[in-house]
Amino acid sequence: HAKRVLLVDMDYQGSLSDLLSTPTPGRDDGNLVAGWLHSKFPWRRLEDALAPVGSIPGASIITADYGLTDTEDNELLRWLMGMTGDDVRSRLIRRLKKQQLGIEGMFDFIIVDAPPRMSLAAANALKASDYVIVPAKFQFLAVSPIERMLAYFTGFRKNIRGRFRVLGVVGS
Numbered sequence: 001h002a003k004r005v006l007l008v009d010m011d012y013q014g015s016l017s018d019l020l021s022t023p024t025p026g027r028d029d030g031n032l033v034a035g036w037l038h039s040k041f042p043w044r045r046l047e048d049a050l051a052p053v054g055s056i057p058g059a060s061i062i063t064a065d066y067g068l069t070d071t072e073d074n075e076l077l078r079w080l081m082g083m084t085g086d087d088v089r090s091r092l093i094r095r096l097k098k099q100q101l102g103i104e105g106m107f108d109f110i111i112v113d114a115p116p117r118m119s120l121a122a123a124n125a126l127k128a129s130d131y132v133i134v135p136a137k138f139q140f141l142a143v144s145p146i147e148r149m150l151a152y153f154t155g156f157r158k159n160i161r162g163r164f165r166v167l168g169v170v171g172s
Contacts, residue, residue, distance in 0.1 A: 002058045003108040006050070008092070008128075009033060009064040010121040012072070016113045017063035022054035033064045034071040037091050037124060039084050046101045060107075064121075072120040089160050092124035118156075126156065129164040135172040 009016040010033060023029050029051040035042045036049065043049040053059040079088040086094075096103050096110065103110075114125035126132065134149070136142050146169055153166060 004058040004106065005056070005060075006103070006107040006110045007053065007059060007061040008036075008110065008112040008125070009061060010068075010092075010125045011064055011113050011115040012066055012068040012119075012121065013115070014063065014065040014068075017051075017061060017065065020053045020055065020059075021051045021061050021063050024051060029063050031063060031065045031067045031071075033062045033121070034068050036062060036095050037068075037071055037075055037088070037120065039075060039078065039086075039088075041095060041098075044100070046103065046106075049101070068121060076120045088120060089123040090127050093128040096128060118152075123156075123160060126153075126164055127160050127162050129162070132164050132166045134166065134169045136169050138171050 007016060007020065014030075017030070021029060032049055032051060049062065050060040051063050053061050075084070075088050075091075078084050092112075095101070110128075112125040112129060114122045132153070134146060136146055150166060153164075156162070157164060
């Protein structure tokens with residue numbers, strides 16, 4: 001039977017969202033992930049926080065677009081100024097585990113697309129992940145920084161108290 005998959009687009013470029021999301025008539029589904037990172041989570045029902053993926057049965061997506069950068073900047077600044085009562089780097093994991101939304105048990109897999117730079121969205125993606133796969137083009141300039149990035153992940157995992165393991169690098 002088909003696996004149920006939740007896709008989370010944490011990349012402000014929104015390529016995954018553009019590729020897979022099916023807009024819901026009468027609703028702005030363009031940047032749903034901003035609400036997941038915002039200090040005031042705006043939804044009571046999971047259906048309002050997800051967009052359908054018309055081409056993949058059993059899949060839903062939390063979409064992103066360029067407006068995510070504004071949310072990241074604002075929320076990070078508020079956190080650094082002590083204006084939030086939580087660790088902004090852990091919001092995605094806390095909301096994915098939020099009892100009222102009932103996500104646990106609803107999906108077989110949650111796949112998070114993180115941006116290619118360390119940002120608030122990337123920190124949230126890493127904190128929420130069990131495993132990390134790093135895509136890389138088979139070009140010298142794309143492959144050479146991977147060793148430094150993998151070493152950085154070790155220290156970063158300790159800093160955010162993450163539990164992720166790097167499974168490997170995949171050519172794209």
